[in-house]
Amino acid sequence: MVSEQGQATKNVCVIGAGPSGLVAARELRKEGHTAVVLEQNHDIGGQWLYEPNVEKEDPLGKNKFLDVHSSVYDSLRIVSPREIMGFTDFPFVSKKNRDTRRFPGHKELWLYLKDFCEYFGLKEMIRFNTRVEYVGMLDYGVFGKDLKWVVKSKEKKGEKRVEEVFDAVIVATGHYSQPRLPTIKGMDAWKRKQIHSHVYRVPEPFRNEVVVIVGNSLSGQDISMEIVKVAKEVYLSAKSLEVTEGLSKVISKHRNLHLYPQIQSLHEDGRVEFEDGSCVIADAVIYCTGYSYAFPFLDTKGIVGVDDNRVGPLFEHTFPPSLAPSLSFIGIPRKLIGFPFFESQAKWIAQVLSGKRKLPSYDDMMLSIKEFYRSRELAGIPVSDTHDIANFEYCDKYADYSESPHLEEWRKQLCLSAIVNSFTNLETYRDSWDDGDEELLQQALQSPHFTQLGVQP
Numbered sequence: 019m020v021s022e023q024g025q026a027t028k029n030v031c032v033i034g035a036g037p038s039g040l041v042a043a044r045e046l047r048k049e050g051h052t053a054v055v056l057e058q059n060h061d062i063g064g065q066w067l068y069e070p071n072v073e074k075e076d077p078l079g080k081n082k083f084l085d086v087h088s089s090v091y092d093s094l095r096i097v098s099p100r101e102i103m104g105f106t107d108f109p110f111v112s113k114k115n116r117d118t119r120r121f122p123g124h125k126e127l128w129l130y131l132k133d134f135c136e137y138f139g140l141k142e143m144i145r146f147n148t149r150v151e152y153v154g155m156l157d158y159g160v161f162g163k164d165l166k167w168v169v170k171s172k173e174k175k176g177e178k179r180v181e182e183v184f185d186a187v188i189v190a191t192g193h194y195s196q197p198r199l200p201t202i203k204g205m206d207a208w209k210r211k212q213i214h215s216h217v218y219r220v221p222e223p224f225r226n227e228v229v230v231i232v233g234n235s236l237s238g239q240d241i242s243m244e245i246v247k248v249a250k251e252v253y254l255s256a257k258s259l260e261v262t263e264g265l266s267k268v269i270s271k272h273r274n275l276h277l278y279p280q281i282q283s284l285h286e287d288g289r290v291e292f293e294d295g296s297c298v299i300a301d302a303v304i305y306c307t308g309y310s311y312a313f314p315f316l317d318t319k320g321i322v323g324v325d326d327n328r329v330g331p332l333f334e335h336t337f338p339p340s341l342a343p344s345l346s347f348i349g350i351p352r353k354l355i356g357f358p359f360f361e362s363q364a365k366w367i368a369q370v371l372s373g374k375r376k377l378p379s380y381d382d383m384m385l386s387i388k389e390f391y392r393s394r395e396l397a398g399i400p401v402s403d404t405h406d407i408a409n410f411e412y413c414d415k416y417a418d419y420s421e422s423p424h425l426e427e428w429r430k431q432l433c434l435s436a437i438v439n440s441f442t443n444l445e446t447y448r449d450s451w452d453d454g455d456e457e458l459l460q461q462a463l464q465s466p467h468f469t470q471l472g473v474q475p
């Protein structure tokens with residue numbers, strides 16, 4: 019199809035109505051495409067649609083399709099100041115009678131997304147309670163721009179199955195749901211409680227228990243800090259015993275929180291042996307060991323795969339060269355300022371689909387991927403961290419692809435300052451804000467993002 023402006027318009031399926039899928043829907047519509055968003059849940063929000071009921075969820079997430087998508091726990095507050103999180107034209111301002119904290123709880127972010135959805139009239143584009151079970155090429159062998167996709171979905175609560183054909187598919191299914199587990203001797207034989215942080219919600223079930231928490235990244239730290247208030251003893255098992263000043267302060271404050279090395283083995287009688295030969299008897303083990311990329315519905319005949327948590331080959335973590343532009347992914351990179359990044363990526367995809375922007379040739383995209391892998395290897399970054407990109411220039415690069423403005427300097431500064439604060443004051447950084455940061459924030463609030471767009475209906 020061709021729009022009145024002479025651009026190609028496509029019939030696009032977006033999978034997932036989290037932040038990435040929502041902004042993709044908006045950008046596709048802006049660009050003149052017809053888009054439908056298929057969402058397995060009953061509402062929008064993705065990770066931010068809190069699900070307290072995890073009883074039926076398999077605790078180590080071994081099933082192909084999980085029943086519960088969100089891994090968010092009850093007490094979770096965002097890790098960066100709200101000001102930096104909003105989409106570029108829809109600031110995340112605090113509202114009366116809502117959670118007005120600078121680092122609000124998860125519900126506030128969900129409400130922000132609800133507001134975004136309503137403001138841009140996105141709900142009518144979404145089919146809820148619809149799980150995508152299969153995505154495959156209609157005519158395998160015909161690559162390139164004419165390639166079409168078959169999408170098979172199933173109503174979550176019924177048996178109704180639908181099969182549709184689209185010009186393009188955008189995968190926006192997130193990657194913080196499928197538990198990534200370590201391999202530990204004796205893990206399968208362990209008879210006591212054993213869960214992944216994906217199903218952790220509240221500390222109460224661990225009252226008076228001896229708990230081993232595996233992994234000291236964000237979730238491991240957060241969960242340790244709240245479980246320690248009810249548990250008898252908490253052993254935080256980390257890859258390295260060299261920890262940030264912030265975590266070290268927390269450990270010295272709580273007499274029942276101990277830093278231990280990695281687990282060597284688990285035993286049927288409840289013994290947990292650590293690499294330094296020490297041993298404790300525990301009631302529960304909580305794995306805060308991160309998440310795996312998983313696309314259980316996607317059949318690309320082996321063209322796109324996940325290998326050691328690397329999704330590829332993907333040009334700029336977005337387009338598989340031989341299937342571009344009809345198949346794309348949003349939100350694969352981790353550790354970037356999420357929402358504005360998803361927005362640039364969505365703009366770029368929408369514009370490539372309409373023909374406004376051109377992708378490099380297949381050979382050039384493959385070369386770029388190879389060079390990227392090589393540079394990571396030379397920097398000593400493991401394959402499993404391929405998509406960890408803690409680099410603001412990356413956000414700017416994606417903005418350039420769609421000729422959008424770069425990430426504002428104040429966002430970068432506020433983000434860095436929150437990270438630095440968390441390193442030194444882990445327990446309090448969300449509520450203590452020093453004078454320098456306040457000054458930075460006041461500068462941010464004078465920017466067009468807030469002065470021209472800050473008033474939401």
Ligand SMILES: Cc1cc2nc3c(=O)[nH]c(=O)nc-3n(C[C@H](O)[C@H](O)[C@H](O)COP(=O)(O)OP(=O)(O)OC[C@H]3O[C@@H](n4cnc5c(N)ncnc54)[C@H](O)[C@@H]3O)c2cc1C
Nearest residue numbers: 034036037038058064065096097149150191192194349356
């Ligand atoms: C504990 C935790 C804390 C976090 N804290 C922060 C934070 O402070 N700041 C921050 O910026 N980010 C944080 N994140 C990252 C968070 O994932 C992103 O903010 C954001 O939610 C990613 O958006 P997304 O749309 O890409 O994926 P998601 O939010 O995961 O949304 C994906 C959507 O796809 C749907 N879906 C999946 N599979 C299917 C299918 N087969 N069929 C149909 N629909 C499907 C899901 O139901 C979901 O609605 C956190 C994540 C976790 C787990």
